[in-house]
Amino acid sequence: MPDPYRWLEDPDAPEVKEWLEAQGELFGQAGLAGRERFRGRVEELLKSGSIGAPTWRGSRHFFMRRTPEQEHAVLYVVDEAGERPLIDAMALDPSGLTTLDAWQPDKEGRLLAYQISVGGDEESQLYVLEIETGEVLEGPIDRCRYSPVAWLPGGGSYYYVRRLAPESVPEGEEQYHRRVYLHVLGAPADDDTMIFGEGLEKTNYYGVSVSRDGRWLTISASRGTAPRNDLWIADLASSPGGAPELVTVQEDVDAQTGLHFGRDGRLYVFTDRDAPRGRVCVTAPENPAHEHWRDLIPEDAEAVLSDFAILDDLAEPIVLVGWTRHAISEISVHRLADGARTGSVPTPGLGTIGGISERPEGGYEAWFGYTDNTTPPTIQHFDARTGETTLWAASPGSVEVPPVRTEHVVYHSADGTEVHMLVISPVDGSGPRPTILNGYGGFGISMTPGYSASVLTWVEAGGVYAIAQLRGGGEQGEEWHRAGMFGNKQNVFDDMHAAAEHLIATGVTTSGQLAISGGSNGGLLVGAALTQRPELYAAVACSAPLLDMIRYELFGLGATWNVEYGSAEVPEEFAALLAYSPYHNVRHGVDYPATLFTVFASDTRVHPLHAWKMAAALQHATSSDRPILLRNESEAGHGARSVSKTVALAADQLAFLATHTGLAREE
Template sequence: MTSPPYPPAPRSDIVDELHGTPVPDPYRWLEDPDAPEVKEWLEAQGELFAQAGLSGRERFRGRVEELLKSGSIGSPTWRGDRHFFMRRTPEQEHAVLYVVDDGVERALIDPMALDPSGLTTLDAWQPDKEGRLLAYQISVGGDEESQLFVLDVASGEVLEGPIDRCRYSPVAWLPGGGTYYYVRRLAPDRVPEGEEQYHRRVYLHVLGTPADDDVMIFGEGLEKTNYYGVSVSRDGRWLTVSASRGTAPRNDLWVADLESSPVTAPALVTVQQDVDAQTGLHFGRDGRLYVFTDRDAPRGRICVATPQAPAYENWRDLIPEDAEAVLSDFAILDDLDEPIMLVGWTRHAISEISVHRLADGARTGSVPTPGLGTIGGISERPEGGHEAWFGYTDNTTPPTIQHYDARTGETTLWAASPGSVDVPPVRTEHVVYSSADGTEVHMLVISPVDGSGPRPTVLYGYGGFGISMTPGYSASILTWVEAGGVYAIAQLRGGGEQGEEWHRAGMLGNKQNVFDDLHAAAEHLIATGVTTSEQLAISGGSNGGLLVGAALTQRPDLYAAVVCSAPLLDMIRYERFGLGATWNVEYGSADIPEEFGWLSSYSPYHHVREGVEYPATLFTVFASDTRVHPLHAWKMAAALQHATASDRPILLRNETEAGHGARSVSKTVALAADQLAFLATHTGLAKDR
């Protein structure tokens, strides 16, 4: 195969001087998506991708589509005898929000009914405390710019909205349903140019009044990149407000008693401030305050205190930190002779639930689970009870909802994904390997049940923001393995699989550990005969796109192919675009000399070298992505196309009317088919297809 002729991409002589270091940026002109020359270049890249001979694309498309006909199901949210849940049936493009009232089920919000084009997504929803009203947020075209509405649950009538600038906004209802706290960005004309995505505030909104008249209760004068959380206890007495600078793994936390201070000006009492830890609060029906925290416990612990004295010095352990497992969730069941707490854990990314006496935290048993997989949160009725619900999935099981009855100790299937699919058999192996510095890293290797290697293999990783790589149903993975390939998922440093210390071992100045962990995973797969470097591909998106971008520049000899989706790649200028300024707490800032040194040591765009034989690389980006601007991939694609000495292609798939997150099923299928076909073509999986 010979590399295709690439669209012309002029190289400028722009060189910035940062902290005494010259930083070339020859493709800065590609940062302007509205420039005619950029549009022309993107159109030519689209034509180049359309002409790529990708083996098995239609076969992959058909199989991914079949496996996605499993549909999906979400956990219930209870309000009295009424409950709300999400479900997607086999033929639906988006999941629909349903309510069940007196045993009668009906659709409340169907994104396709709102917009038959499939471009509208339901981003979030929250019923009021009585279940009579529902706040929900929608966005269009993948831009995640949520608008907030409120509807009457009984009639389905939209009572008000839209309220704009509500991206990532929590909604905390007060009892009675007429008032709620929420988070909204300041209007664009009130912030400096270029900072429209920041400057959030917490407001109190009264139903039926103009949003611009809402009372601001928190956030004035604080960090521009702060995210805020807000919640109100079940009885309406206690307000909690949290603040974190961007995506920092720490938060400040305050509590107010709404019985002794007005809802328009709550008297907030500090729980923690300027502390390097994450903490959340739950106000128990028994009057105790339950504190979920990683303060002095990187794997998490649960403490108890009282709402009237919530400060750190009053906490006492109820569920102490575990030596191996990471605390993930808890629920309280108190309609029992002896009230209990269910505690969710992940042990090397495999979920489990333990049972403890609520009084003293003593462990009394465990909750049966369907297998070695992932539990998606434990929920109970707000007014208490003896039942709990939790989501469950693993590599061959579409999402299900399980029901636990504490009176019998039994777990039963409560609801399954509605579609019936023929899931191929696979073998999942949990392996441990050593990284460059001797650190043990875990990896899941999913392969066909028959035969042996070496086989075409995709190595996937993320390694950032404390996000864990856990088992789950994936149509793409199953399609790849059914076709004869191997799919490996490495639990790299930077993730949350081993707790907060594991996260911090892969952030800021430790970021190279993440890349070293990926290289070591690749070398382990080769050394153990799973694959060869000629058959090995790497894949990642967002922060995982940064991962594979760094990997292909650091070890181009190790990988045959790369799929790099919605990536960060120019780590010197990333803070200037999308939500980049909220991530400098994870990566560092090029404005600070020491942190510039970290970033420049691995920034993929700045480490492309002429004359190197780079792997076959496919960049997939989305024009409406307001988190990670597609310019990262545009600049990197141009740099690689100019520099590579390999005949393996560098391609760019630039999708319109799609963003970083949720999308319709048909768009998901099309993207997966293109990615799998590219990987198959350049690892030999589809050589004879």
């Protein structure tokens, strides 16, 4: 395989450091008109702050909130003594480089397990604190990236997931080899009892949970990011916690399934088995296998089932069921006894609902997050006694959100498939206008409406922002996902090209005014788009991308994604990867669009080398005078980051796209 820039794979090599320094100088010389204006407006719109849904433990509840001036959201607890902060990342580290990755209170609301990482590397370390005093009781326990924590009653022990020590695994596999452990509070982590994972696939991710009453243990296993899992339960009343007797719920089945143990003694099964859009079944915990499942909420012909919550402090208990219909959220109400639909939950608008929560001990109340294109995150409260939804908490900042118009449009891809797209534009005037087309198209992730300072800033400046719901996502269920994964990946790129052609044909924009943007798997998307149809796009913003699809498994968490993309080790999969791998499809003498790659030095998911190699290849190959630039950011990673870093990145991306689509004005 020709690979002229493989030498860029070693970030410690002197010649790579020299090359990166030169790229930084080149980016610094780029004339990005409007950057300070974009920076200021994005910063203003992010002063909305944010708010998270409550997690209840008895009379206490926990939630996340970010005020207008804060760099990171803070975890708060509310009880009889009032509201107080529990975990403030800026108090732990005033530099802003520390992030709170996850948290889980124990079943009594007395202790809190939490995970933090530094510099964007996502290498979470686990701690436990006493909520009443704020005293840290233990930690750090390292190698806890992506670890669930499942407390046993009383708070004396918990199950969690930890990687094996680096010295005990083959070189290059330090990010894999997870195991499920039982940990006794205060005991050395290296003495923990391993209860699951020995001898299984090295790239497995594990889930673990314990029912509210402490009786039932659930363990799930999935190979990397595969859209399927194996699942077991154990009755801790009849087997020891350190050696649970696991009973198979499903194994070697091509489906995703999760379990919820009801307060009524029934086992609720949330699955896409024989139901790509999802269904809820019921059975007895003692008979968890598939042949005993009975439909409670059957699959819908159009909407995708996303969540459910049980409210039982009522004369007739009910189940609230969350759905997305073409990526727009709704909640229906059903009788718990037989699943019959009895109504719906009022929601604030056509937007996104982020999870439905209830009190663990039961009740008549539920909470859910809500946002849309012009509404910062809010928390809504539903009272099943009255059937009313009211605002429970709003994002704390007050911002002037520009008026925009949102249209839900339908277009057809190359093979005739119907694809949906949201188009956000100024309320007055008409096209064609400079336009950003954004997509993702992978891992079953849905592109749903949500408050975005970047989108609003672009539209307020006179542009159009379009979000395509491409195959590979989850907007239409698991079949939609699989229509854009593995050997079907070209469908995703065809959907993207068709979205661009639709925007041009309907007068929204022109190819000279059209930019595309995407990050991570979306970076792969726009990388493939610019190499397959360079004449269709004027500018590209490509962030934290996968671009060398022949060697992607060798870096970061790449080996966990071969269930999504395929493996170069398999001849027919190699051929499919090579057909679209952006790095390998750069052609000399092509007039490529202006392209900005943004990457992060501490990214342990997608190594920056993908963008480094692609930038070098495009700079050498293009016949255009349009720039190919690389923005390489230190002390930042793939995921969570401080507000100031978010603002700076957004301003650079918007200014670059504005400069090369004609939207930019001089400062």
